[in-house]
Amino acid sequence: MTPCAHADPLRLRGDAVAASQGTSSPTGLIVLQGEDARKPWVEAEGLVWAGGGSSFTGDVLVLTVRFREPHGYGELRAGRFVLATGAVRPVQIDGAYAIGRAPWGSSVEAFGGLPVVPRFATRSYDWVAGGRVAQKIRLGIALGLSYVQRREYGDIAGEEIGADVAAAPLSWCDLAAFASYDLLNPGIAEARASAAARSGAFRFELFASQQSPGRLLPATSLFSVLGDLPSETLGATVRWRAAPRLEVLASGAGQDVAGGAGGNGWLRGTLKLNEQGDADLGLELRRVAVPGAEWTGARATAMLPLGKGFRYSSEVEIVVPDYPDGRGVAWPWGLSALAWRSRDGWEVGAAVEASSSPLHRYETDALARVSRALDVR
Amino acid sequence: MRLGPTHVLPFALLLAIGLAACASVLGIRPTSPSHPFEHRAHVLKGISCVECHTGVQTAGEGGPLHLPTDATCIGCHQKPHDDRSCLGCHSEPYVRQAVELARTNLRFTHSQHTLAANGDCVRCHVEVTEARPDAPLPKMATCFGCHEHRDQWTLRDCDGCHVDLAGSGMAEGILPDDHVVHDGDWIREHGARAASERDLCATCHSERQCASCHGEGTVPALPARLAFDEVRLPGLHRAGFAARHADEAHADPGLCTTCHTESSCVDCHTRLAVAPGTTTRSPHPAGWLTTNGGEHGTQARIDPVSCAGCHGGAGEQLCVGCHRVGGPGGNPHGPGFSSRKDEHHDLPCRSCHGVGS
Numbered sequence: 001m002t003p004c005a006h007a008d009p010l011r012l013r014g015d016a017v018a019a020s021q022g023t024s025s026p027t028g029l030i031v032l033q034g035e036d037a038r039k040p041w042v043e044a045e046g047l048v049w050a051g052g053g054s055s056f057t058g059d060v061l062v063l064t065v066r067f068r069e070p071h072g073y074g075e076l077r078a079g080r081f082v083l084a085t086g087a088v089r090p091v092q093i094d095g096a097y098a099i100g101r102a103p104w105g106s107s108v109e110a111f112g113g114l115p116v117v118p119r120f121a122t123r124s125y126d127w128v129a130g131g132r133v134a135q136k137i138r139l140g141i142a143l144g145l146s147y148v149q150r151r152e153y154g155d156i157a158g159e160e161i162g163a164d165v166a167a168a169p170l171s172w173c174d175l176a177a178f179a180s181y182d183l184l185n186p187g188i189a190e191a192r193a194s195a196a197a198r199s200g201a202f203r204f205e206l207f208a209s210q211q212s213p214g215r216l217l218p219a220t221s222l223f224s225v226l227g228d229l230p231s232e233t234l235g236a237t238v239r240w241r242a243a244p245r246l247e248v249l250a251s252g253a254g255q256d257v258a259g260g261a262g263g264n265g266w267l268r269g270t271l272k273l274n275e276q277g278d279a280d281l282g283l284e285l286r287r288v289a290v291p292g293a294e295w296t297g298a299r300a301t302a303m304l305p306l307g308k309g310f311r312y313s314s315e316v317e318i319v320v321p322d323y324p325d326g327r328g329v330a331w332p333w334g335l336s337a338l339a340w341r342s343r344d345g346w347e348v349g350a351a352v353e354a355s356s357s358p359l360h361r362y363e364t365d366a367l368a369r370v371s372r373a374l375d376v377r
Numbered sequence: 378m379r380l381g382p383t384h385v386l387p388f389a390l391l392l393a394i395g396l397a398a399c400a401s402v403l404g405i406r407p408t409s410p411s412h413p414f415e416h417r418a419h420v421l422k423g424i425s426c427v428e429c430h431t432g433v434q435t436a437g438e439g440g441p442l443h444l445p446t447d448a449t450c451i452g453c454h455q456k457p458h459d460d461r462s463c464l465g466c467h468s469e470p471y472v473r474q475a476v477e478l479a480r481t482n483l484r485f486t487h488s489q490h491t492l493a494a495n496g497d498c499v500r501c502h503v504e505v506t507e508a509r510p511d512a513p514l515p516k517m518a519t520c521f522g523c524h525e526h527r528d529q530w531t532l533r534d535c536d537g538c539h540v541d542l543a544g545s546g547m548a549e550g551i552l553p554d555d556h557v558v559h560d561g562d563w564i565r566e567h568g569a570r571a572a573s574e575r576d577l578c579a580t581c582h583s584e585r586q587c588a589s590c591h592g593e594g595t596v597p598a599l600p601a602r603l604a605f606d607e608v609r610l611p612g613l614h615r616a617g618f619a620a621r622h623a624d625e626a627h628a629d630p631g632l633c634t635t636c637h638t639e640s641s642c643v644d645c646h647t648r649l650a651v652a653p654g655t656t657t658r659s660p661h662p663a664g665w666l667t668t669n670g671g672e673h674g675t676q677a678r679i680d681p682v683s684c685a686g687c688h689g690g691a692g693e694q695l696c697v698g699c700h701r702v703g704g705p706g707g708n709p710h711g712p713g714f715s716s717r718k719d720e721h722h723d724l725p726c727r728s729c730h731g732v733g734s
Contacts, residue, residue, distance in 0.1 A: 015603060024648075027597045031585055040536065047585040049597045061588045061595055072532030075576070082587040085575045089635060092592030099576060103528045107576075118594030118644070134573070136531060142573045155724040166573035178572040185716050190631070192569040196561065205561050207569075213631035213682045214711075217639060219718065222693040222725040223681035227711015231630050237562045244404030251562055257630060258679040264628065270609070275404065280609060292679075293627040299616055301608040315608040317616035321624065325662065333617030337606035349606040357620030359651065367605050 010034045013373040021365040024051030041068045059119050061092075074100045083111055086132040086146035087162020087180040089190070089216075092116040093128060105136030115150070126152040140168035146180075150218065157218035159183040173197040182215040187228050189215035201241040207253075209233045229258035245272040255290055262290030278305050294322035313337045327358035337367075347371040414468045416505050424453075426498040434491040438484060442476050472513050479514055482540050493523075533580050542581045564611050568635065591636045596645075623683075630680040642686025660687075670707075678711055693728060701729040 011033040018026035029049045036042045043066045050058030064079035077097045084090035086109075095113015112129035130148030137143070143165050150158035164178035177193035189212055196205040212230040217223055235253025242248050252265035266286040273279035282301040288294065297319040304312045316334040321327065337351035353365040399405075419429070427434050433443040450463040457463060479485070494500045501515040520526070520538070529535065535542055559567070571578050589598045590612075596602065601612040618625070626633050633641075651660075659665075665673050677684045688695055699706030720726040 017597070017603060024597065029598055029603065033583060045584050047588060047598065051597060059594045061592065061598055062584045064584050070536075072529070072534030081584045082591045084571065084587070084591070086572055090587070090591040092588065092595075101532050103531060105531050116593050144573055153724065156718070164572040166570070176569045176573060178569060184718060185714070192572075194566050194569040196566075198560075203560050205566065207566070211631040213634070213680060214678075216631045216634045217682060217685055219716075220724040221639065221681075221685050221689055222696055222728060223639075223677065223685040223689070225710055225714065225716070225725060226678045226681050227714045229678045229711065233629075237566075239561050242403075246403050249561065255628075257628070260679075262628075271402070272404065273402070282609060288624070288628050290628040292676075293624040295621065295624055297621075303608055311606070313606045313608045315616055319617060319621050331617055331620040333620065335605065335608070335616075337608070339606040351605050353605075355617055355620065357617065358623075359620070359649075369603070369605070 011373070011375055013371065015369060015371045017367070017369045019365055019367050021363065022051075022053065024053045024057055027051040041070050042066070043068075057119055072101060074098070080116060083113070083128075085109055085111070086134070086144045086164045087160070087178040087190070088130060088132070088146050088148045089180070091128055095128075105142075107132075107134045109133075125154050126150070126157070134164075140166075140174075142166045152218055152220045155220050156184065157220045159219075160189055172199060182212075182219075184219045185215055185224065185228075187212060187215060188230070203239040205237045207233070207235055207237065231255065231257040245275075246270070257290050257292075260291035262288075264288040264290065273304070278311070279303060289322075296320050296322075309341050309343075311339045311341070313339070328356060328361070331355070331357050333357075345373040347373075414464075414472070420499075425496075427496075433487050434496065436487040438486055442473075442480060443487075444473060444476060475514055484538055484540060533576050535580050564613060593638060593641070595636075626683055627680060631682060634682055639682060639685035639689045642683070643689070646687065674709070693725065697728050704729075 011031075013031040015029045016026055017029075027049060028051070029047065032044075032046045034044045045062055045064050045066070046060070047062040048058065048060050050056070060080055062079075062081055064077050064081045067076045069075065075098065078095070080092070080094050081097070082090050082092050083095070083097060093111075093113035093115055095111065097109070097111040099107055099109045101107045108131070110131040112127065114127050128148065128150045130146065132144050132146040134142060134144035144163065146162040146164070148158070148160050148162075149156065160180045160182055162178060162180040164176075166174070166176040168174040173196065175193070175195035177191070179191035180189045181187070182189040188210060190210070192207075192209045194205060194207045196203060198204075210230050210232045212228050214224050214226055214228055233253050233255050235251060237249065237251040240248045240250075247270045249268045249270075250266070252263065254263045255261070264287065266284060268282065268284040270280055270282045273281065280301075280303050282299075284297075284299040286297040286299075288296075297317060299315070299317040301315045302313065306312055314334075314336045317332070319331040319333075320329065321331070333353075333355040335351055335353045337349055339347065339349035341347045347369070348371075349367075349369040351367040353367060355363050357363070420426075429445040429449050430443045431445075431449070432441075436443055445464070447463045450467075451457065454463070490501065491498075499505065501519055502513065503515070503519065505513055526537075529537060585598070588595055589600055589603075599612070599614060600607070600610050601614045601618075604610060613625075661673070664671050665676075696706075696709070698704070700709045716726070718726050720730040
């Protein structure tokens with residue numbers, strides 16, 4: 001007999017990873033998620049890591065408490081988390097975020113906090129604050145306007161307004177876009193758009209982006225004063241399910257990087273070797289040709305179940321730069337891994353990695369991981 | 378030489394074997410000995426659903442799954458063609474898994490629905506005859522055919538049907554069919570898609586999934602680093618990314634700032650002893666800095682983020698030494714540069730323009 005649906009009040013997962021060449025090895029991660037079974041409107045989540053090596057270090061990546069109004073009219077998050085909404089770029093903060101929603105599709109968001117300084121480092125005086133208002137209208141269209149201000153060392157480091165839109169007017173097509181405008185050094189800081197259509201085995205996506213690196217830097221940085229040489233991209237991606245187990249993805253884009261024309265493209269095929277989908281082969285070819293960064297790469301992957309919870313996986317890559325400039329004519333990389341997963345939440349994996357790069361003529365690394373997931377009811 | 382039937386036949390045979398092998402490998406011809414239960418044949422014989430799924434019409438949220446057993450089959454098929462389990466071949470194992478997942482993760486009561494549907498099970502289970510893992514269960518769109526749930530969708534109030542979507546780590550394993558499905562080049566696409574509906578993402582994804590890539594100091598939690606054996610996981614930092622990261626950054630200036638701050642570069646380079654002060658090797662090519670300026674000015678305009686990665690903060694004094702007002706380096710501002718900042722008091726203007734300049 002299967003019990004009826006219910007949430008697991010407490011989830012715990014621990015991972016320990018060791019690498020022979022790692023600078024903070026071994027590394028341990030602990031994820032803890034909790035929900036009050038009788039008050040499902042309160043949740044808490046934490047993710048911390050600690051690493052050894054030459055000196056002991058660690059950090060808290062997530063530590064949040066989330067309160068939800070039982071019917072969804074409002075929500076409050078507080079603690080350490082990644083803030084991202086509308087055209088506001090993701091930023092990890094120690095702070096709070098609140099959203100209020102109305103049944104007619106309006107929502108108001110507000111946030112504020114201190115940008116995270118890694119590894120418990122001392123903080124200078126700085127903060128980030130802002131908000132967003134949004135409205136959903138017919139045909140699945142959502143429109144939003146956002147504002148964010150950042151301060152660093154007491155000086156203003158960023159002030160942007162943004163607009164975003166998402167729409168799914170028909171069951172087979174949808175689009176999403178956002179743009180942020182820098183109010184300090186007036187101009188578009190970043191804009192991205194994506195429109196997709198699906199038909200049978202095909203999905204076709206058109207995408208475009210513009211980003212101005214000088215405006216993406218904090219305005220307190222000396223390098224933000226160099227002016228505006230934006231990079232622009234226009235491209236398309238096609239996904240084709242060529243056969244029940246074979247998927248092909250192809251993408252190509254033209255780029256204008258600070259006045260220099262270029263482009264990039266890749267082709268990726270994934271073949272599942274069985275109906276369960278736990279064995280597959282993958283092949284990817286990639287070409288990047290932007291002035292100053294021109295290279296060709298190929299990558300192959302394989303994942304094969306060996307039975308009794310064991311799984312073998314392998315990944316190889318070779319990148320050939322057009323202009324080696326003393327960095328080596330090719331940068332090969334390879335990994336072979338063996339992993340085992342038990343039915344009661346244990347996972348163990350080990351791998352050997354070898355590579356040649358501009359930094360090291362030859363390098364090998366041994367990796368190991370032990371994980372355990374627990375659901376406490 | 379003329380090709381005769383004796384030559385063509387082996388080739389045709391080889392071609393047929395090759396195509397048959399491809400059909401198996403590509404999944405065109407399933408290799409599994411089991412196959413979907415013949416629902417259609419039973420319905421055409423006039424057998425109602427509840428004759429096999431006994432008691433489902435009055436079922437509540439808990440209790441048995443109401444899936445038939447071999448004993449149910451033998452009730453009618455009194456002379457089975459062999460002594461193996463009927464459902465070992467005449468059903469797919471994924472059907473039971475899907476039903477168990479639904480029971481664990483969905484709040485649903487059949488008894489409330491069978492009455493409203495006048496006992497017409499196919500009204501909801503419209504694809505029950507299809508041979509797909511998700512076919513036995515109705516799609517969300519089917520639920521929305523009667524229950525609009527527009528308010529719940531707007532308010533992100535999924536708890537009425539779904540149990541702890543975010544906390545369970547998407548244990549249902551069922552991706553939605555509509556525009557929020559994660560398809561194509563999702564790593565690149567997700568930023569634009571999430572912008573307007575970040576709270577929709579949060580209905581399934583927990584905070585740690587965002588923090589694994591975005592934010593400061595998240596390197597130990599990167600999926601590509603942590604799950605090194607999951608070679609099919611997508612990601613920007615897969616395989617030999619460390620070798621090509623400078624070229625990747627150059628090919629898409631500003632992209633790195635989506636997750637990294639300008640201090641990320643120097644943090645890592647210092648740890649690996651490839652930062653100024655830890656090595657005597659210059660990362661800059663010949664002609665970078667000459668008496669006429671050299672290449673550094675042009676490159677700094679194209680990718681100022683990379684410059685700030687090593688020369689930010691106190692390192693900016695290196696630039697100010699030449700580019701201060703009246704200095705030999707000249708005006709570093711590009712054409713059309715404008716700023717609302719106070720050039721004598723605000724950072725970074727005051728570094729070169731300070732009071733009295």
